[in-house]
Amino acid sequence: MPTQDFDKAQRLLNQLKPVLEATDNLQASYAAGIKEPPGHPNLHPVRLAMKELEMELERAIGQIARSRREDDLERQRRQAQYKNK
Helix, strand or coil, X not given: CCHXXXXXXXXXXXXXXXXXXXXXXHHHHHHHHCCCCCCCHHHHXXXXXXXXXXXXXXXXXXXXXXXXXXXXXXXHHHHHHHHHC
């Protein structure tokens, strides 16, 4: 396996780490809030955690898409160099 693939895997792990942390936060908030009656003020952390998770997902998807575009452009550049030789 090329070293470049390991670099891509590490980059993907780094991009997804905030999403995993936000997911853990949502699970903890949900577990604490599920014990409360509906409309209780303790549900606000759950809403906040959901928004945080959505924001982190959006950011990660954008980073992943940008990285893929950059990788494709780099691959095309390398292929063009080899064709010109």
